[in-house]
Amino acid sequence: MAKRVYLFTVLMSMSMLLLPLHVHCGKAASASSGCHGGGAGAAAAGGRRSCGNNTTGKQQQVEGVFVFGSSLVDNGNNNFLKGSGVVRADYLPYGVDFPLGPSGRFSNGRNVIDALGELLQLPGLVPPFADPATRGRAAALLRGVNFASGGSGILDNTGQGGVVSLRQQIVNFEAVTLPDLRAQMHGAVSATNGHRIKGQDSFQECYLSKCLFIVGTGGNDYLLNYFNPRNNGTESKPPLSEFTRSLITKLSDHLQRLYSLGARKFVLFSIQPNGCTPVVRAFLNVTGTACIEPVNDAVALFNSELRLLIDGAGARMPAARFAFIDSYRIIKDLLDHPAKHGVKETGRSCCEMSRGSSGVLCEKEGPICRDRTKYVFFDGLHPTDAVNARIARKGYGSSSPEHAYPINVKQLAML
Numbered sequence: 547m548a549k550r551v552y553l554f555t556v557l558m559s560m561s562m563l564l565l566p567l568h569v570h571c572g573k574a575a576s577a578s579s580g581c582h583g584g585g586a587g588a589a590a591a592g593g594r595r596s597c598g599n600n601t602t603g604k605q606q607q608v609e610g611v612f613v614f615g616s617s618l619v620d621n622g623n624n625n626f627l628k629g630s631g632v633v634r635a636d637y638l639p640y641g642v643d644f645p646l647g648p649s650g651r652f653s654n655g656r657n658v659i660d661a662l663g664e665l666l667q668l669p670g671l672v673p674p675f676a677d678p679a680t681r682g683r684a685a686a687l688l689r690g691v692n693f694a695s696g697g698s699g700i701l702d703n704t705g706q707g708g709v710v711s712l713r714q715q716i717v718n719f720e721a722v723t724l725p726d727l728r729a730q731m732h733g734a735v736s737a738t739n740g741h742r743i744k745g746q747d748s749f750q751e752c753y754l755s756k757c758l759f760i761v762g763t764g765g766n767d768y769l770l771n772y773f774n775p776r777n778n779g780t781e782s783k784p785p786l787s788e789f790t791r792s793l794i795t796k797l798s799d800h801l802q803r804l805y806s807l808g809a810r811k812f813v814l815f816s817i818q819p820n821g822c823t824p825v826v827r828a829f830l831n832v833t834g835t836a837c838i839e840p841v842n843d844a845v846a847l848f849n850s851e852l853r854l855l856i857d858g859a860g861a862r863m864p865a866a867r868f869a870f871i872d873s874y875r876i877i878k879d880l881l882d883h884p885a886k887h888g889v890k891e892t893g894r895s896c897c898e899m900s901r902g903s904s905g906v907l908c909e910k911e912g913p914i915c916r917d918r919t920k921y922v923f924f925d926g927l928h929p930t931d932a933v934n935a936r937i938a939r940k941g942y943g944s945s946s947p948e949h950a951y952p953i954n955v956k957q958l959a960m961l
Contacts, residue, residue, distance in 0.1 A: 653924055694763075943955075
C-alpha cells in the first residue's frame with residue numbers, strides 16, 4: 547500500500563512541477579523579454595528579469611535537486627547494483643521509522659537529503675537514478691535525481707565491487723539524465739509557446755540554474771582508502787597533506803565539470819567526525835567516549851581545504867554560488883554536549899552490528915534501541931534520522947558560519 551501511495555505522489559507531482567515551468571517561461575516569451583535564470587550571475591545583475599516564481603500558495607523553493615556522493619546521501623541506488631562489494635540498506639532495521647520502510651537509505655528514517663528536501667518544500671522524495679522507474683518520467687526527473695552510491699568516494703579506486711564512483715555519477719547525469727531533462731523542458735516550453743525563446747537557452751536559464759547540486763563525499767576516501775591497511779600493499783602511502791590536496795583537486799575537477807554542464811548552485815557537505823563513529827572506535831579497540839583524533843584530524847584538514855576551495859572558486863566558476871554545510875561541527879557539538887541536546891548515547895550504534903560488514907552495517911532483522919532520538923549513530927557509521935534532521939535544519943537556516951558557509955541553503959535557494 548505504501549508503494550502505491552508513493553507512485554501516486556510521483557504522478558500527481560508531475561503537473562505541480564510542469565505548470566510553474568510553463569507559466570514562468572511562457573510569460574517571458576510572450577513579452578519578448580527573454581528568460582534569465584536565478585543563479586548567482588542573475589542575482590548580481592539587479593536589473594535583469596528572472597523567470598519568476600509563483601508567490602501564491604506553497605511551492606518548492608528550487609526547481610530540482612541533484613545529489614552526488616556516498617552512503618550518507620544515497621537513497622537507494624545501491625539496491626539496483628550488482629557486485630560482492632556493494633553495500634545495501636534494503637532490509638530492516640533500516641527504514642524502521644521511514645514511511646516506505648527499508649528503501650536503501652542508511653538510516654532508521656530519513657537521510658539528510660530527505661530532511662533538506664522537506665525544508666525546501668519539494669513535492670516528494672528525490673528518486674534514485676538506478677531505479678528503472680525514474681528514467682523517462684517527467685515528474686520524477688524535474689524534481690531532481692539522486693546519483694549517490696554507498697561505499698563510493700572522490701577517487702575512482704575508493705570502494706569495492708560495483709559501487710558508482712563520483713566521476714561515474716557525473717557521467718550518468720551528463721549522458722542519461724541531462725538529455726531526458728532537456729527533452730522534458732523543450733516539450734514544456736513548446737507546449738505553451740509553440741517555439742523556443744530565440745537566443746536563450748530556456749532549459750539552462752529557467753530550470754537548471756535554479757536547481758541545487760548537492761555533493762556529500764570524501765569520508766570513504768579516508769576510511770576505505772587512506773586508512774585502510776588492505777589498500778596500502780607494499781607501497782608507502784603519501785603524507786596526509788599530499789593525499790588531502792589530491793582529493794580536493796579531484797573534487798574541484800568534478801565540480802567544474804558539473805559547472806560546465808550548467809550547475810550554478812552547489813551545496814557541499816563536510817566530512818563528519820569519522821574518528822568518533824562506532825566502527826572506527828571499535829576497530830581500534832577504543833571504549834568510552836574517546837574519539838580517534840588522527841582520523842578526525844585528517845577529515846578536519848579536508849573540511850578546511852574544502853572551505854578554501856569555495857573561497858577561491860570564483861576564478862574558475864564565476865557564476866557559481868556555494869553553501870557549505872559543516873556536518874562535522876554540527877555532529878561534534880552533539881557528541882561534546884549530549885545533555886544540552888537531549889542525547890544519551892554518543893559512542894554506540896543503535897542497532898546490533900553485522901560481523902560480515904566489519905562493524906559498519908546493522909545485522910539483518912537484528913535488535914535496535916527503543917528511542918532512536920537519543921542516539922547519534924544508527925549503525926557503525928551513519929547518523930540517526932534525528933541527527934540527519936538537525937544537520938539539515940542547521941545547513942538550511944543557520945546564520946552561523948560554523949554551520950553554513952558563506953550562506954545557508956535557504957539563502958542559496960532564493961538567489
